[in-house]
Amino acid sequence: MLEFLISNNIVCHAVEAMLFASLSCSILGVIVTQFNVSSIGFTMAHAAFAGAAIGMFAGINSTLAAIAASVLVALLIGPVGEYSKMSTDSILGVFFGMTMAIAIFFIAYMQYLGMGMSATALLFGDVVSLYREEIYALAGISVISIIFVYLFYKEISALIFNRKIAEASGIPVKPLYYGILFIIALAVALSLNIIGGLLLFVWLVTPAAAAYQFCHSLKSMFIVAPAIAGTVSVIGALAGLAWSLPVAPLTAIMITSVFVVSMILSPKRKISYRKPY
Protein backbone atom coordinates (compact mmCIF):
# COMPACT_ATOMS: atom_id res chain seq x y z
CA MET A 1 0.00 0.00 0.00
CA LEU A 2 2.83 2.38 0.78
CA GLU A 3 5.18 1.09 -1.94
CA PHE A 4 5.08 4.47 -3.66
CA LEU A 5 6.79 5.94 -0.55
CA ILE A 6 9.09 3.08 0.52
CA SER A 7 10.75 1.07 -2.22
CA ASN A 8 12.16 -1.71 -0.01
CA ASN A 9 9.41 -4.31 0.31
CA ILE A 10 10.41 -5.60 3.76
CA VAL A 11 10.64 -2.10 5.22
CA CYS A 12 7.39 -1.11 3.52
CA HIS A 13 5.50 -4.10 4.94
CA ALA A 14 6.94 -3.50 8.41
CA VAL A 15 5.92 0.18 8.34
CA GLU A 16 2.43 -0.68 7.08
CA ALA A 17 1.95 -3.36 9.73
CA MET A 18 3.15 -1.14 12.56
CA LEU A 19 1.03 1.76 11.34
CA PHE A 20 -2.20 -0.22 11.07
CA ALA A 21 -1.66 -2.16 14.31
CA SER A 22 -0.96 1.07 16.17
CA LEU A 23 -4.02 2.82 14.70
CA SER A 24 -6.52 0.16 15.74
CA CYS A 25 -4.94 -0.51 19.15
CA SER A 26 -4.63 3.16 20.09
CA ILE A 27 -8.18 4.06 18.98
CA LEU A 28 -9.60 1.20 21.02
CA GLY A 29 -7.10 2.09 23.76
CA VAL A 30 -8.93 5.38 24.31
CA ILE A 31 -12.05 3.39 25.21
CA VAL A 32 -10.07 0.91 27.33
CA THR A 33 -8.30 3.58 29.39
CA GLN A 34 -11.26 5.92 29.77
CA PHE A 35 -13.51 3.06 30.73
CA ASN A 36 -10.98 2.18 33.45
CA VAL A 37 -10.58 -1.37 32.24
CA SER A 38 -6.96 -1.34 31.13
CA SER A 39 -6.66 -4.94 32.27
CA ILE A 40 -8.95 -5.88 29.36
CA GLY A 41 -6.12 -5.14 26.93
CA PHE A 42 -3.70 -7.13 29.01
CA THR A 43 -6.04 -10.11 29.27
CA MET A 44 -6.99 -10.06 25.58
CA ALA A 45 -3.32 -9.92 24.58
CA HIS A 46 -2.59 -12.99 26.65
CA ALA A 47 -5.70 -14.79 25.44
CA ALA A 48 -4.54 -14.21 21.88
CA PHE A 49 -1.09 -15.37 22.89
CA ALA A 50 -2.52 -18.60 24.37
CA GLY A 51 -4.70 -19.12 21.28
CA ALA A 52 -1.72 -18.70 18.97
CA ALA A 53 0.32 -21.17 21.03
CA ILE A 54 -2.53 -23.73 20.88
CA GLY A 55 -2.83 -23.08 17.13
CA MET A 56 0.86 -23.78 16.61
CA PHE A 57 0.64 -26.94 18.69
CA ALA A 58 -2.41 -28.19 16.82
CA GLY A 59 -0.96 -27.23 13.44
CA ILE A 60 -3.72 -24.76 12.58
CA ASN A 61 -3.41 -21.11 11.56
CA SER A 62 -2.08 -19.34 14.66
CA THR A 63 -3.74 -16.00 13.79
CA LEU A 64 -7.15 -17.63 13.49
CA ALA A 65 -6.56 -19.49 16.76
CA ALA A 66 -5.52 -16.21 18.41
CA ILE A 67 -8.70 -14.51 17.15
CA ALA A 68 -10.84 -17.40 18.39
CA ALA A 69 -9.23 -17.37 21.85
CA SER A 70 -9.46 -13.61 22.39
CA VAL A 71 -13.05 -13.47 21.10
CA LEU A 72 -13.94 -16.36 23.41
CA VAL A 73 -12.44 -14.55 26.39
CA ALA A 74 -14.23 -11.33 25.35
CA LEU A 75 -17.54 -13.20 25.33
CA LEU A 76 -16.83 -14.86 28.69
CA ILE A 77 -15.72 -11.79 30.69
CA GLY A 78 -19.24 -10.36 31.14
CA PRO A 79 -21.18 -13.55 31.97
CA VAL A 80 -18.46 -14.93 34.26
CA GLY A 81 -18.29 -11.57 36.07
CA GLU A 82 -22.05 -11.51 36.52
CA TYR A 83 -22.24 -15.16 37.58
CA SER A 84 -19.35 -15.01 40.05
CA LYS A 85 -20.41 -11.61 41.52
CA MET A 86 -16.84 -10.35 41.20
CA SER A 87 -15.53 -7.09 39.82
CA THR A 88 -14.49 -6.96 36.16
CA ASP A 89 -10.90 -6.36 37.25
CA SER A 90 -10.81 -9.54 39.37
CA ILE A 91 -12.32 -11.59 36.54
CA LEU A 92 -9.76 -10.18 34.14
CA GLY A 93 -7.04 -11.18 36.60
CA VAL A 94 -8.37 -14.74 36.63
CA PHE A 95 -8.49 -14.90 32.81
CA PHE A 96 -5.07 -13.31 32.53
CA GLY A 97 -3.49 -15.91 34.79
CA MET A 98 -5.28 -18.76 33.05
CA THR A 99 -4.39 -17.71 29.49
CA MET A 100 -0.78 -17.01 30.43
CA ALA A 101 -0.54 -20.48 32.00
CA ILE A 102 -2.04 -22.10 28.89
CA ALA A 103 0.37 -20.24 26.60
CA ILE A 104 3.44 -21.11 28.67
CA PHE A 105 2.29 -24.72 29.00
CA PHE A 106 2.03 -25.22 25.24
CA ILE A 107 5.27 -23.40 24.48
CA ALA A 108 7.17 -25.43 27.06
CA TYR A 109 5.55 -28.68 25.91
CA MET A 110 6.37 -28.01 22.27
CA GLN A 111 9.97 -27.28 23.19
CA TYR A 112 10.05 -30.56 25.14
CA LEU A 113 8.71 -32.37 22.08
CA GLY A 114 11.32 -30.62 19.95
CA MET A 115 8.66 -29.01 17.75
CA GLY A 116 10.82 -25.91 17.18
CA MET A 117 8.32 -23.41 18.55
CA SER A 118 8.92 -19.80 17.50
CA ALA A 119 7.56 -18.21 20.64
CA THR A 120 9.74 -15.12 20.43
CA ALA A 121 7.57 -13.58 17.70
CA LEU A 122 4.44 -14.14 19.79
CA LEU A 123 6.05 -12.59 22.83
CA PHE A 124 7.92 -9.64 21.36
CA GLY A 125 6.59 -9.30 17.82
CA ASP A 126 8.13 -9.79 14.39
CA VAL A 127 7.68 -7.18 11.69
CA VAL A 128 9.90 -8.80 9.08
CA SER A 129 8.29 -12.13 8.28
CA LEU A 130 4.76 -10.95 7.52
CA TYR A 131 2.29 -12.12 4.92
CA ARG A 132 0.50 -9.57 2.79
CA GLU A 133 -2.83 -10.96 4.02
CA GLU A 134 -1.85 -10.11 7.60
CA ILE A 135 -1.28 -6.50 6.62
CA TYR A 136 -4.61 -6.35 4.79
CA ALA A 137 -6.30 -7.79 7.89
CA LEU A 138 -4.64 -5.14 10.05
CA ALA A 139 -5.74 -2.40 7.64
CA GLY A 140 -9.23 -3.86 7.81
CA ILE A 141 -9.42 -3.84 11.60
CA SER A 142 -8.11 -0.25 11.64
CA VAL A 143 -10.93 0.80 9.30
CA ILE A 144 -13.47 -1.18 11.35
CA SER A 145 -12.25 0.48 14.58
CA ILE A 146 -12.57 3.95 13.05
CA ILE A 147 -16.04 3.24 11.65
CA PHE A 148 -17.19 1.68 14.93
CA VAL A 149 -16.09 4.70 16.97
CA TYR A 150 -17.59 7.10 14.39
CA LEU A 151 -20.96 5.32 14.30
CA PHE A 152 -21.29 4.74 18.04
CA TYR A 153 -19.42 7.78 19.33
CA LYS A 154 -22.31 9.16 21.34
CA GLU A 155 -23.07 5.81 22.96
CA ILE A 156 -19.37 5.15 23.67
CA SER A 157 -18.93 8.60 25.20
CA ALA A 158 -21.97 8.14 27.47
CA LEU A 159 -20.73 4.70 28.52
CA ILE A 160 -17.30 6.12 29.34
CA PHE A 161 -18.79 9.05 31.27
CA ASN A 162 -20.92 6.90 33.56
CA ARG A 163 -22.27 3.45 32.87
CA LYS A 164 -25.33 3.88 35.09
CA ILE A 165 -26.24 7.24 33.58
CA ALA A 166 -25.79 5.79 30.10
CA GLU A 167 -28.08 2.89 30.94
CA ALA A 168 -30.63 5.22 32.55
CA SER A 169 -30.63 7.31 29.34
CA GLY A 170 -31.89 4.32 27.38
CA ILE A 171 -28.61 3.40 25.72
CA PRO A 172 -28.30 -0.36 25.09
CA VAL A 173 -25.22 -0.67 27.28
CA LYS A 174 -24.74 -4.44 27.22
CA PRO A 175 -24.65 -5.01 23.44
CA LEU A 176 -22.38 -1.98 23.08
CA TYR A 177 -20.01 -3.28 25.75
CA TYR A 178 -19.79 -6.67 24.04
CA GLY A 179 -19.28 -4.98 20.68
CA ILE A 180 -16.33 -3.08 22.12
CA LEU A 181 -14.85 -6.25 23.62
CA PHE A 182 -15.28 -8.09 20.31
CA ILE A 183 -13.44 -5.44 18.29
CA ILE A 184 -10.67 -5.21 20.89
CA ALA A 185 -10.31 -8.99 20.70
CA LEU A 186 -9.97 -8.86 16.91
CA ALA A 187 -7.47 -5.97 16.97
CA VAL A 188 -5.35 -7.60 19.64
CA ALA A 189 -5.31 -11.01 17.95
CA LEU A 190 -4.35 -9.54 14.57
CA SER A 191 -1.62 -7.35 16.09
CA LEU A 192 -0.11 -10.19 18.10
CA ASN A 193 2.42 -11.33 15.48
CA ILE A 194 3.63 -7.79 14.88
CA ILE A 195 3.77 -6.30 18.35
CA GLY A 196 3.91 -9.41 20.53
CA GLY A 197 1.74 -10.53 23.43
CA LEU A 198 3.93 -8.92 26.07
CA LEU A 199 4.08 -5.52 24.40
CA LEU A 200 0.53 -5.12 23.05
CA PHE A 201 -0.49 -3.51 26.30
CA VAL A 202 1.78 -0.55 25.49
CA TRP A 203 -0.16 0.20 22.30
CA LEU A 204 -3.50 -0.23 24.01
CA VAL A 205 -2.82 2.01 26.98
CA THR A 206 0.12 4.36 26.55
CA PRO A 207 -0.91 6.46 23.48
CA ALA A 208 -4.33 7.09 25.07
CA ALA A 209 -2.66 7.91 28.39
CA ALA A 210 -0.36 10.41 26.62
CA ALA A 211 -3.29 11.98 24.76
CA TYR A 212 -5.20 12.29 28.04
CA GLN A 213 -2.50 14.63 29.35
CA PHE A 214 -3.39 17.23 26.71
CA CYS A 215 -6.95 16.59 25.60
CA HIS A 216 -9.96 18.12 27.29
CA SER A 217 -12.45 16.25 25.11
CA LEU A 218 -12.93 12.61 24.22
CA LYS A 219 -13.18 13.51 20.54
CA SER A 220 -9.69 15.00 20.55
CA MET A 221 -8.35 11.92 22.37
CA PHE A 222 -9.61 9.74 19.52
CA ILE A 223 -7.52 11.86 17.15
CA VAL A 224 -4.40 12.54 19.25
CA ALA A 225 -3.89 8.95 20.54
CA PRO A 226 -3.71 7.31 17.06
CA ALA A 227 -1.66 10.26 15.79
CA ILE A 228 0.93 9.64 18.52
CA ALA A 229 0.86 5.86 18.11
CA GLY A 230 0.97 5.98 14.30
CA THR A 231 3.79 8.52 14.09
CA VAL A 232 5.96 6.86 16.74
CA SER A 233 5.31 3.37 15.31
CA VAL A 234 6.35 4.41 11.79
CA ILE A 235 9.49 6.10 13.13
CA GLY A 236 10.16 3.07 15.35
CA ALA A 237 9.81 0.65 12.43
CA LEU A 238 12.10 2.71 10.18
CA ALA A 239 14.71 3.24 12.92
CA GLY A 240 14.59 -0.38 14.08
CA LEU A 241 15.10 -1.77 10.59
CA ALA A 242 17.77 0.82 9.69
CA TRP A 243 19.87 0.01 12.76
CA SER A 244 18.92 -3.67 13.11
CA LEU A 245 17.15 -3.17 16.43
CA PRO A 246 14.09 -5.11 17.63
CA VAL A 247 11.28 -2.97 16.21
CA ALA A 248 8.37 -3.60 18.62
CA PRO A 249 10.39 -3.22 21.87
CA LEU A 250 12.13 -0.12 20.48
CA THR A 251 8.78 1.43 19.51
CA ALA A 252 7.28 0.52 22.88
CA ILE A 253 10.11 2.39 24.61
CA MET A 254 9.58 5.38 22.30
CA ILE A 255 5.81 5.48 22.97
CA THR A 256 6.46 5.30 26.71
CA SER A 257 8.95 8.16 26.40
CA VAL A 258 6.28 10.24 24.66
CA PHE A 259 3.95 9.52 27.58
CA VAL A 260 6.58 10.62 30.13
CA VAL A 261 7.21 13.87 28.23
CA SER A 262 3.50 14.57 27.80
CA MET A 263 2.94 13.94 31.51
CA ILE A 264 5.64 16.46 32.40
CA LEU A 265 4.31 19.04 29.93
CA SER A 266 0.62 18.42 30.64
CA PRO A 267 -1.31 21.70 30.99
CA LYS A 268 -3.93 19.87 33.06
CA ARG A 269 -1.72 19.89 36.16
CA LYS A 270 -0.57 23.49 35.89
CA ILE A 271 -1.75 25.87 38.61
CA SER A 272 -2.47 29.40 37.46
CA TYR A 273 -0.96 32.13 39.63
CA ARG A 274 -2.66 34.90 37.66
CA LYS A 275 -4.77 37.35 39.64
CA PRO A 276 -8.22 38.11 38.25
CA TYR A 277 -7.69 41.85 38.27
Place this chain on the structure above:
Amino acid sequence: MSSHQKPVISLKNIYTAYEGAEYPVIRDVSLDIFPGEFVIIGGPNGAGKTTILETINGLLKITHGEAEVLGMNVSSKGNNIRKRVGYVIQNFAFDPMTPFNVGEIVLMGRYGLIGPLKKTGEKDINRALEAMKVLKIENLKDMPIGKLSGGQQQKALIAQSIAKDPEILLLDEPFSNLDLLTREFVSEMLGEMARKGCTIIIVSHAFDALPDFDIRIVAMNEGRISLDETCSPDEVENKIRSISGEIQNA
Protein backbone atom coordinates in the same frame (compact mmCIF):
# COMPACT_ATOMS: atom_id res chain seq x y z
CA MET B 1 -55.16 12.26 41.84
CA SER B 2 -58.19 11.64 39.68
CA SER B 3 -59.14 8.00 39.60
CA HIS B 4 -60.34 8.09 35.99
CA GLN B 5 -56.84 8.89 34.78
CA LYS B 6 -54.60 6.04 33.72
CA PRO B 7 -51.52 5.77 35.97
CA VAL B 8 -48.14 6.40 34.32
CA ILE B 9 -46.59 4.09 36.89
CA SER B 10 -48.39 1.01 38.10
CA LEU B 11 -46.65 -1.36 40.51
CA LYS B 12 -48.57 -4.41 41.66
CA ASN B 13 -47.18 -6.52 44.52
CA ILE B 14 -43.62 -5.87 43.43
CA TYR B 15 -40.54 -7.57 44.89
CA THR B 16 -37.12 -6.36 43.74
CA ALA B 17 -33.84 -8.01 44.65
CA TYR B 18 -30.22 -7.10 44.16
CA GLU B 19 -28.06 -9.83 42.68
CA GLY B 20 -26.61 -12.01 45.39
CA ALA B 21 -28.86 -10.62 48.14
CA GLU B 22 -30.64 -13.18 50.30
CA TYR B 23 -33.90 -11.21 50.59
CA PRO B 24 -35.63 -8.73 48.28
CA VAL B 25 -35.13 -5.04 49.04
CA ILE B 26 -38.59 -4.03 47.84
CA ARG B 27 -41.33 -6.23 49.33
CA ASP B 28 -44.89 -6.47 48.11
CA VAL B 29 -45.09 -2.84 47.00
CA SER B 30 -48.16 -1.67 45.13
CA LEU B 31 -48.30 1.89 43.91
CA ASP B 32 -50.14 3.85 41.21
CA ILE B 33 -48.70 7.22 40.22
CA PHE B 34 -50.59 9.55 37.86
CA PRO B 35 -49.48 12.11 35.27
CA GLY B 36 -48.32 15.42 36.74
CA GLU B 37 -48.07 14.13 40.31
CA PHE B 38 -45.29 15.47 42.53
CA VAL B 39 -44.22 12.60 44.76
CA ILE B 40 -41.68 12.63 47.57
CA ILE B 41 -40.33 9.29 48.69
CA GLY B 42 -39.07 9.43 52.25
CA GLY B 43 -37.94 7.06 54.94
CA PRO B 44 -34.84 5.99 56.84
CA ASN B 45 -31.59 4.85 55.23
CA GLY B 46 -31.88 1.43 53.66
CA ALA B 47 -35.68 1.65 53.43
CA GLY B 48 -35.62 0.96 49.68
CA LYS B 49 -36.07 4.51 48.35
CA THR B 50 -33.39 4.37 45.65
CA THR B 51 -34.37 0.78 44.88
CA ILE B 52 -37.92 1.81 44.08
CA LEU B 53 -36.66 4.47 41.64
CA GLU B 54 -34.43 1.92 39.92
CA THR B 55 -37.30 -0.56 39.84
CA ILE B 56 -39.49 1.99 38.07
CA ASN B 57 -36.95 2.59 35.29
CA GLY B 58 -36.09 -1.09 34.96
CA LEU B 59 -32.49 -0.94 36.16
CA LEU B 60 -33.17 -3.62 38.75
CA LYS B 61 -34.65 -7.06 38.39
CA ILE B 62 -38.25 -7.52 39.51
CA THR B 63 -38.55 -10.99 41.00
CA HIS B 64 -42.31 -11.00 41.65
CA GLY B 65 -45.29 -8.86 40.72
CA GLU B 66 -46.16 -6.73 37.74
CA ALA B 67 -44.83 -3.30 36.87
CA GLU B 68 -45.97 -1.03 34.07
CA VAL B 69 -44.51 2.36 33.28
CA LEU B 70 -45.97 4.52 30.51
CA GLY B 71 -48.04 1.52 29.50
CA MET B 72 -44.98 -0.69 29.00
CA ASN B 73 -43.91 -3.74 30.96
CA VAL B 74 -40.82 -2.80 32.98
CA SER B 75 -39.16 -6.23 32.79
CA SER B 76 -39.36 -6.56 29.01
CA LYS B 77 -39.34 -2.93 27.82
CA GLY B 78 -36.90 -1.37 30.28
CA ASN B 79 -34.77 0.29 27.62
CA ASN B 80 -37.76 1.87 25.87
CA ILE B 81 -39.02 3.15 29.23
CA ARG B 82 -35.63 4.67 30.08
CA LYS B 83 -35.71 6.69 26.84
CA ARG B 84 -38.77 8.53 28.17
CA VAL B 85 -37.93 8.62 31.87
CA GLY B 86 -35.29 10.94 33.30
CA TYR B 87 -33.17 9.72 36.20
CA VAL B 88 -30.82 11.85 38.28
CA ILE B 89 -28.53 9.51 40.22
CA GLN B 90 -27.59 10.01 43.84
CA ASN B 91 -23.87 9.35 44.17
CA PHE B 92 -21.59 10.79 41.58
CA ALA B 93 -17.94 11.70 41.70
CA PHE B 94 -16.30 12.81 38.50
CA ASP B 95 -12.55 12.72 37.97
CA PRO B 96 -11.25 16.32 37.74
CA MET B 97 -9.50 15.32 34.48
CA THR B 98 -12.49 13.60 32.90
CA PRO B 99 -12.61 14.67 29.23
CA PHE B 100 -16.23 15.86 29.12
CA ASN B 101 -17.60 19.36 29.34
CA VAL B 102 -20.99 20.36 30.69
CA GLY B 103 -22.49 20.84 27.21
CA GLU B 104 -21.60 17.27 26.23
CA ILE B 105 -22.97 15.86 29.50
CA VAL B 106 -26.31 17.63 29.10
CA LEU B 107 -26.57 16.51 25.46
CA MET B 108 -26.01 12.91 26.58
CA GLY B 109 -29.49 13.02 28.09
CA ARG B 110 -30.88 12.83 24.55
CA TYR B 111 -28.67 10.00 23.30
CA GLY B 112 -31.07 7.20 24.20
CA LEU B 113 -33.93 9.12 22.59
CA ILE B 114 -31.95 9.69 19.37
CA GLY B 115 -31.05 6.00 19.14
CA PRO B 116 -27.99 4.19 17.79
CA LEU B 117 -26.39 5.07 14.42
CA LYS B 118 -28.05 8.52 14.34
CA LYS B 119 -26.17 11.74 14.92
CA THR B 120 -27.28 14.51 17.25
CA GLY B 121 -29.25 17.13 15.35
CA GLU B 122 -29.94 20.84 15.77
CA LYS B 123 -33.09 20.04 17.75
CA ASP B 124 -31.08 18.00 20.26
CA ILE B 125 -28.45 20.70 20.66
CA ASN B 126 -31.10 23.39 21.11
CA ARG B 127 -32.94 21.29 23.68
CA ALA B 128 -29.71 20.77 25.63
CA LEU B 129 -29.05 24.53 25.52
CA GLU B 130 -32.58 25.24 26.77
CA ALA B 131 -32.10 22.77 29.63
CA MET B 132 -28.84 24.50 30.59
CA LYS B 133 -30.61 27.87 30.49
CA VAL B 134 -33.39 26.55 32.74
CA LEU B 135 -30.77 25.46 35.28
CA LYS B 136 -28.79 28.69 34.71
CA ILE B 137 -25.62 26.85 33.77
CA GLU B 138 -25.32 27.92 30.13
CA ASN B 139 -22.18 29.87 31.07
CA LEU B 140 -20.58 26.56 32.15
CA LYS B 141 -21.26 24.88 28.78
CA ASP B 142 -17.58 24.53 27.86
CA MET B 143 -16.28 23.81 31.36
CA PRO B 144 -14.94 20.31 32.12
CA ILE B 145 -17.50 18.66 34.41
CA GLY B 146 -14.80 17.38 36.77
CA LYS B 147 -13.63 20.91 37.56
CA LEU B 148 -17.03 22.07 38.82
CA SER B 149 -18.37 22.16 42.37
CA GLY B 150 -20.71 19.41 43.58
CA GLY B 151 -23.70 21.74 43.23
CA GLN B 152 -22.81 22.72 39.66
CA GLN B 153 -22.31 19.05 38.75
CA GLN B 154 -25.69 18.27 40.28
CA LYS B 155 -27.34 20.99 38.19
CA ALA B 156 -25.63 19.62 35.06
CA LEU B 157 -27.07 16.16 35.78
CA ILE B 158 -30.55 17.60 36.35
CA ALA B 159 -30.22 19.54 33.07
CA GLN B 160 -29.16 16.28 31.38
CA SER B 161 -32.34 14.60 32.55
CA ILE B 162 -34.68 17.40 31.55
CA ALA B 163 -32.99 17.76 28.13
CA LYS B 164 -34.69 14.53 27.07
CA ASP B 165 -38.15 16.02 27.78
CA PRO B 166 -39.05 13.20 30.16
CA GLU B 167 -42.62 12.17 30.84
CA ILE B 168 -41.49 10.99 34.26
CA LEU B 169 -38.53 12.44 36.15
CA LEU B 170 -36.91 10.42 38.94
CA LEU B 171 -34.50 12.30 41.19
CA ASP B 172 -32.42 10.68 43.90
CA GLU B 173 -31.36 13.23 46.53
CA PRO B 174 -31.27 16.06 43.97
CA PHE B 175 -30.87 18.74 46.66
CA SER B 176 -27.97 17.15 48.53
CA ASN B 177 -25.27 19.37 46.99
CA LEU B 178 -27.34 22.52 46.56
CA ASP B 179 -27.54 25.64 48.72
CA LEU B 180 -30.93 26.85 49.97
CA LEU B 181 -31.52 29.41 47.20
CA THR B 182 -30.65 26.88 44.51
CA ARG B 183 -32.83 24.28 46.20
CA GLU B 184 -35.76 26.69 46.07
CA PHE B 185 -35.05 27.49 42.44
CA VAL B 186 -34.69 23.82 41.38
CA SER B 187 -37.76 22.87 43.38
CA GLU B 188 -39.83 25.59 41.71
CA MET B 189 -38.57 24.44 38.31
CA LEU B 190 -39.61 20.86 39.09
CA GLY B 191 -42.98 22.14 40.25
CA GLU B 192 -43.42 23.93 36.92
CA MET B 193 -42.61 20.69 35.10
CA ALA B 194 -45.24 18.87 37.17
CA ARG B 195 -47.82 21.58 36.33
CA LYS B 196 -47.12 20.89 32.67
CA GLY B 197 -47.85 17.18 33.14
CA CYS B 198 -44.44 15.65 33.87
CA THR B 199 -44.58 13.24 36.80
CA ILE B 200 -41.91 14.09 39.37
CA ILE B 201 -40.69 11.53 41.89
CA ILE B 202 -38.05 12.67 44.35
CA VAL B 203 -36.15 10.78 47.00
CA SER B 204 -35.14 13.48 49.44
CA HIS B 205 -34.35 14.37 53.03
CA ALA B 206 -34.56 18.12 52.37
CA PHE B 207 -38.04 19.59 52.70
CA ASP B 208 -37.28 23.27 53.18
CA ALA B 209 -37.88 24.16 49.55
CA LEU B 210 -40.93 22.56 48.01
CA PRO B 211 -43.25 23.84 45.27
CA ASP B 212 -46.44 25.53 46.32
CA PHE B 213 -49.03 22.81 45.65
CA ASP B 214 -50.16 19.51 47.11
CA ILE B 215 -47.50 16.88 47.35
CA ARG B 216 -47.87 13.15 47.62
CA ILE B 217 -45.71 11.51 50.26
CA VAL B 218 -44.73 7.88 50.00
CA ALA B 219 -42.78 6.83 53.08
CA MET B 220 -40.84 3.59 52.91
CA ASN B 221 -39.60 1.31 55.65
CA GLU B 222 -37.83 -2.02 55.25
CA GLY B 223 -38.84 -2.24 51.62
CA ARG B 224 -42.53 -1.61 52.26
CA ILE B 225 -44.72 1.46 51.94
CA SER B 226 -45.58 2.69 55.44
CA LEU B 227 -47.41 5.88 54.46
CA ASP B 228 -48.99 7.08 51.22
CA GLU B 229 -50.92 10.33 51.38
CA THR B 230 -51.18 13.77 49.84
CA CYS B 231 -50.64 16.93 51.85
CA SER B 232 -49.61 20.57 51.57
CA PRO B 233 -45.88 21.40 51.24
CA ASP B 234 -45.80 22.76 54.82
CA GLU B 235 -46.91 19.42 56.21
CA VAL B 236 -44.40 17.26 54.33
CA GLU B 237 -41.52 17.55 56.76
CA ASN B 238 -43.66 16.82 59.84
CA LYS B 239 -45.32 13.84 58.18
CA ILE B 240 -41.98 12.34 57.15
CA ARG B 241 -40.45 13.12 60.56
CA SER B 242 -43.36 11.56 62.44
CA ILE B 243 -43.29 8.39 60.39
CA SER B 244 -39.49 8.18 60.74
CA GLY B 245 -39.87 8.69 64.51
CA GLU B 246 -42.47 5.94 64.68
CA ILE B 247 -40.15 3.64 62.77
CA GLN B 248 -37.21 4.39 65.10
CA ASN B 249 -39.35 3.85 68.20
CA ALA B 250 -40.85 0.65 66.90
